[in-house]
Amino acid sequence: xxxxxxxxxxxxxxxxxxxxxxxxxxxxxxxxxxxxxxxxxxxxxxxxxxxxxxxxxxxxxxxxxxxxxxxxxxxxxxxxxxxxxxxxxxxxxxxxxxxxxxxxxxxxxxxxxxxxxxxxxxxxxxxxxxxxxxxxxxxxxxxxxxxxxxxxxxxxxxxxxxxxxxxxxxxxxxxxxxxxxxxxxxxxxxxxxxxxxxxxxxxxxxxxxxxxxxxxxxxxxxxxxxxxxxxxxxxxxxxxxxxxxxxxxxxxxxxxxxxxxxxxxxxxxxxxxxxxxxxxxxxxxxxxxxxxxxxxxxxxxxxxxxxxxx
Numbered sequence: 001x002x003x004x005x006x007x008x009x010x011x012x013x014x015x016x017x018x019x020x021x022x023x024x025x026x027x028x029x030x031x032x033x034x035x036x037x038x039x040x041x042x043x044x045x046x047x048x049x050x051x052x053x054x055x056x057x058x059x060x061x062x063x064x065x066x067x068x069x070x071x072x073x074x075x076x077x078x079x080x081x082x083x084x085x086x087x088x089x090x091x092x093x094x095x096x097x098x099x100x101x102x103x104x105x106x107x108x109x110x111x112x113x114x115x116x117x118x119x120x121x122x123x124x125x126x127x128x129x130x131x132x133x134x135x136x137x138x139x140x141x142x143x144x145x146x147x148x149x150x151x152x153x154x155x156x157x158x159x160x161x162x163x164x165x166x167x168x169x170x171x172x173x174x175x176x177x178x179x180x181x182x183x184x185x186x187x188x189x190x191x192x193x194x195x196x197x198x199x200x201x202x203x204x205x206x207x208x209x210x211x212x213x214x215x216x217x218x219x220x221x222x223x224x225x226x227x228x229x230x231x232x233x234x235x236x237x238x239x240x241x242x243x244x245x246x247x248x249x250x251x252x253x254x255x256x257x258x259x260x261x262x263x264x265x266x267x268x269x270x271x272x273x274x275x276x277x278x279x280x281x282x283x284x285x286x287x288x289x290x291x292x293x294x295x296x297x298x299x300x301x302x303x304x305x306x307x308x309x310x
Contacts, residue, residue, distance in 0.1 A: 062090070073098040179266075
């Protein structure tokens with residue numbers, strides 16, 4: 001897809017989890033290139049889990065000298081860090097071709113914002129038609145390329161390798177709740193409440209109503225950016241509902257375990273849909289997810305009684 005000779009030098013720069021998943025998958029599919037990695041935050045663990053014990057450079061190593069020896073700079077995009085923007089800016093200054101892969105469907109401009117305005121790569125890649133349409137409107141002067149999303153390809157492969165999940169009639173109904181790091185991103189309700197706590201309370205209240213005494217085991221999957229113990233207040237038994245933290249498995253394995261996957265606006269809900277799972281959204285005001293394609297997802301507040309799904 002790069003139209004470069006084998007052994008071309010590609011500098012990969014990544015921080016946030018969503019983009020790291022896509023770019024690390026792309027790297028795993030393109031081993032013919034000579035890669036260097038500048039990684040930070042969640043990206044470090046994601047890349048090493050997928051690619052093995054790779055050598056990782058630190059953000060402070062991101063200099064003009066490092067950029068100059070690359071044939072192309074390939075980045076994800078982040079909210080929680082500016083290393084991708086720094087890399088793109090240095091590549092532009094050094095006349096090194098730069099590409100970034102957009103991993104979501106919202107807030108595209110802010111992913112490239114700096115104090116001096118937008119710093120844009122030579123080329124932007126997206127993995128679906130919806131993202132392509134949005135990105136063209138946001139960046140009409142940047143070359144766009146629609147490519148197969150390598151992370152989604154890996155997700156489908158991983159789901160296909162897992163044996164069919166057959167529930168035991170004597171075991172509780174299994175629900176995976178997907179969390180979002182809204183507080184860590186500086187997003188709060190007007191009252192100052194944490195959005196993720198308010199949404200979690202709504203979810204558990206609604207689950208209690210529709211379960212009508214049926215045993216339910218809830219696994220909470222925290223976002224990689226969330227701190228340990230953030231959801232400790234919810235752990236334990238609430239009458240017929242038992243709440244635990246999810247096992248430290250892959251997202252696909254966690255989704256495969258569950259009968260239902262529930263969340264707010266997380267990309268993980270899209271991942272669950274790729275695996276053919278039953279997906280519900282649970283948002284304040286019963287709003288549809290705003291930041292992800294929601295076709296095929298259902299509103300948890302439209303579910304009537306859990307027993308009819310058993």
